[in-house]
Amino acid sequence: MNRLLVIIDMVNGFVKEGTLADKQINNITPNIINLINEFVKNKDDIISFQEGHNQNSKEFQSFPKHCVLGTKEAELIEELMPYSKNFKVIRKNSTSGFVTNEFLEYIGKNEDKLKEIVITGCCTDLCVMNFALPLKNYINEKDLNIDVVIYKNAVETYDAPNHNREEYNQIALRIIAQNGIKIK
Secondary structure, three states: OOEEEEEEOOEHHHHOOOOOOOHHHHHHHHHHHHHHHHHHHOOOEEEEEEEOEOOOOHHHHOOOOOOEOOOHHHOEOHHHHHHHHHOEEEEEOOOOHHHOHHHHHHHHHHOOOOOEEEEEEEOHHHHHHHHHHHHHHHHHHOOOOOEEEEEEEEEEOOOEOOEOHHHHHHHHHHHHHHOOOEEO
């Protein structure tokens, strides 16, 4: 293992149904599946961050209620279910999987083995960026030799009033790239 694939929030509540779902996000699923197959073939690690909130999550002060644990919204999309036996699932209660105890433990144990971390999923300008930037800061702080990579065809965001999907996706990718993360 010298690579890690990170899949962020490919759950029903962002892809299929609910107040924050945008079915356009599902367009990246085949590209994520291709990456999963590559990582499985090479016996590299895969982490799937899956948002799952309690009923009174603080995040609901900023965003409508979504992805509540025990609901269909908090479940992995069916297209990725056949591959789930290959994932380490980490539940998160915020827009950043980086701050979860499970990920901090994982990165601490594996930082000397990893050469590349590939990030996929949704939403580019929220959960993807909020994971990617502190990850890159961690790598820089510790002078680690780990590349962080995002494939443009494997990340997506949503359309909503005052949130143009294409515009926010492009802005997020520019910010991410300015921080030293490779965009392919």
